Amino acid sequence: MRRYSAFAVAREALRYNKGWGRAWRAPQPKKHYDVVIVGAGGHGLATAYYLGKNFGITNVAILEKGWLGGGNTGRNTTIIRSNYLQDPSAAIYEKARGLYETMSQDLNMNVMFSPRGVMMLAQTQHEIRGFQRTAQANAFQGVKTEFISAQRVKQLVPIMNVDGPRYPVLGALWQERAGTARHDAVAWAYARACSDMGMDIIQKCEVTAVNQSGGQVTGVETTRGAISCKKLAILVAGNSGDLARMAGFRLPMESVALQALVSEPIKPCLDVVVMANTVHGYISQSDKGEFVIGGGTDMYNNYTQRGSFHHIEETVRALVETFPMISRMKMMRQWGGIVDVTGDRSPIISKTPLGNCFINGGWGTGGFKSIPGSGWGMAELVAKGEHGPLTAEFGLDRFNEGRFIDESVAAGVAH
Amino acid sequence: MLIFECPYCGVKAEETELHAGGEAHLTRHGAGASDDDLKSYLFMRKNPKGVHFERWQHANGCGKWFHAARCTMTLEVFGTYSAQTFEPPAELVKKIKKKRPDWEGWT
Numbered sequence: 001m002r003r004y005s006a007f008a009v010a011r012e013a014l015r016y017n018k019g020w021g022r023a024w025r026a027p028q029p030k031k032h033y034d035v036v037i038v039g040a041g042g043h044g045l046a047t048a049y050y051l052g053k054n055f056g057i058t059n060v061a062i063l064e065k066g067w068l069g070g071g072n073t074g075r076n077t078t079i080i081r082s083n084y085l086q087d088p089s090a091a092i093y094e095k096a097r098g099l100y101e102t103m104s105q106d107l108n109m110n111v112m113f114s115p116r117g118v119m120m121l122a123q124t125q126h127e128i129r130g131f132q133r134t135a136q137a138n139a140f141q142g143v144k145t146e147f148i149s150a151q152r153v154k155q156l157v158p159i160m161n162v163d164g165p166r167y168p169v170l171g172a173l174w175q176e177r178a179g180t181a182r183h184d185a186v187a188w189a190y191a192r193a194c195s196d197m198g199m200d201i202i203q204k205c206e207v208t209a210v211n212q213s214g215g216q217v218t219g220v221e222t223t224r225g226a227i228s229c230k231k232l233a234i235l236v237a238g239n240s241g242d243l244a245r246m247a248g249f250r251l252p253m254e255s256v257a258l259q260a261l262v263s264e265p266i267k268p269c270l271d272v273v274v275m276a277n278t279v280h281g282y283i284s285q286s287d288k289g290e291f292v293i294g295g296g297t298d299m300y301n302n303y304t305q306r307g308s309f310h311h312i313e314e315t316v317r318a319l320v321e322t323f324p325m326i327s328r329m330k331m332m333r334q335w336g337g338i339v340d341v342t343g344d345r346s347p348i349i350s351k352t353p354l355g356n357c358f359i360n361g362g363w364g365t366g367g368f369k370s371i372p373g374s375g376w377g378m379a380e381l382v383a384k385g386e387h388g389p390l391t392a393e394f395g396l397d398r399f400n401e402g403r404f405i406d407e408s409v410a411a412g413v414a415h
Numbered sequence: 416m417l418i419f420e421c422p423y424c425g426v427k428a429e430e431t432e433l434h435a436g437g438e439a440h441l442t443r444h445g446a447g448a449s450d451d452d453l454k455s456y457l458f459m460r461k462n463p464k465g466v467h468f469e470r471w472q473h474a475n476g477c478g479k480w481f482h483a484a485r486c487t488m489t490l491e492v493f494g495t496y497s498a499q500t501f502e503p504p505a506e507l508v509k510k511i512k513k514k515r516p517d518w519e520g521w522t
Contacts, residue, residue: 241460241461241462241463241464242464250459250460250461251459251460251462252454252458252459252460253460253462254437254438254460254462255462255487298435299434299435300417300435300469300485301437301438301462301463301467301469301487302487302490303464303487303488304487304488304489304490308416308417308430309416310416310430310431342458343457343458399454399457399458399459400450400451400454401450
């Protein structure tokens with residue numbers, strides 16, 4: 001792999017940028033791999049990367065039915081935070097946030113991690129109590145957050161109307177080291193590093209069946225032929241249910257559409273991420289100047305990657321009240337992604353009823369921020385066949401035992 | 416925008432008038448059921464790509480719950496029917512089967 005550096009930029013400038021080469025190879029699939037990973041989104045690629053880096057397993061294929069990072073990795077609002085209430089979630093999201101901080105150096109590619117701070121507005125008395133409780137829990141978990149006053153909110157975000165008629169801002173949960181990153185670059189950086197370790201990233205290769213014998217996985221059938229493997233890892237977000245059906249088990253999750261939209265680019269005026277859970281909306285300003293806006297999920301099962309218009313209207317209506325200056329802004333693009341939501345709104349990182357087949361999914365609306373932590377923990381589970389401390393609580397067995405990681409209460413909509 | 420005809424009041428309601436209630440025809444296990452049965456009732460879902468039977472409430476209308484058959488890949492609504500039943504009407508199943516010959520049928 002050619003290293004990216006200031007020197008490389010200067011060198012290529014002198015030779016008309018002809019020496020960059022491909023960032024990752026596009027190989028033909030081999031007949032056999034030690035580990036086959038289904039899904040070349042952030043989670044799949046991160047799992048592959050840490051399998052190689054932490055456990056030395058590099059005979060790995062990452063299969064992708066579309067193009068690399070073209071699913072939810074390319075469809076999110078790029079927010080990274082770890083201010084969760086429950087210990088297991090705070091641990092894995094904080095691990096992820098920590099890995100994001102050094103990701104550009106680690107992977108030798110600029111993922112544009114921007115720790116600009118994430119603010120979750122408290123707009124009801126109930127939310128004040130909830131966020132104060134979360135701040136307290138975070139202090140015990142070693143996650144730095146604080147509950148700030150409405151005056152401080154106004155200081156940090158001068159364009160915000162904190163005295164709105166319907167839901168005035170009463171305070172906020174503030175995580176200074178949270179922020180955003182460039183979503184495509186995260187996928188590309190992992191892909192480049194994986195390819196460099198000798199792993200095969202195979203795009204336009206859809207898994208059509210999971211082969212098994214004697215309760216153990218033996219391989220997969222794909223649109224580019226059969227591939228055998230010792231271990232299979234499924235990281236396909238909204239399509240988890242479909243893959244599980246092929247592998248012969250059911251999952252406690254449903255797939256729904258989550259939408260986002262961006263505005264026309266304007267001059268910098270918002271340098272933190274603002275989430276407003278009561279009114280269902282979150283907003284940040286990208287480096288291009290566009291406002292990146294997200295809202296709530298639709299309530300019905302959906303695989304179409306598009307959602308209901310009335311949700312966009314609700315989201316924008318809520319944000320116009322909080323940010324009156326955006327009322328005349330044009331919205332440029334709107335899109336939807338299919339997220340897999342579990343009963344307790346927490347992810348599943350687990351062994352499955354099928355031997356040597358592992359699943360990582362159910363991140364619901366919080367997948368992007370967790371990519372490095374999820375990959376780190378999933379790699380350990382796949383390599384050792386047993387949970388490490390980071391993922392121990394996220395097994396499928398929690399639904400049998402009633403041992404939920406109940407974040408639906410803690411995080412509300414903006415999960 | 417999804418439009419369902421409420422089988423009770425006959426109104427063609429669009430989705431802001433309705434509340435989605437998830438998968439229909441679940442077996443509702445109660446006290447004394449095994450752990451597996453309870454898990455299956457509370458959490459396990461079919462989540463199919465394709466034909467889905469589900470519950471909707473005409474929340475901003477007559478207020479009643481009804482059932483609907485809908486495709487999760489195209490958002491096509493095949494039909495609605497009363498909630499006072501344990502399975503979809505045979506006529507509706509036949510109609511869906513005609514439109515979706517590959518569908519494995521109601522199970």
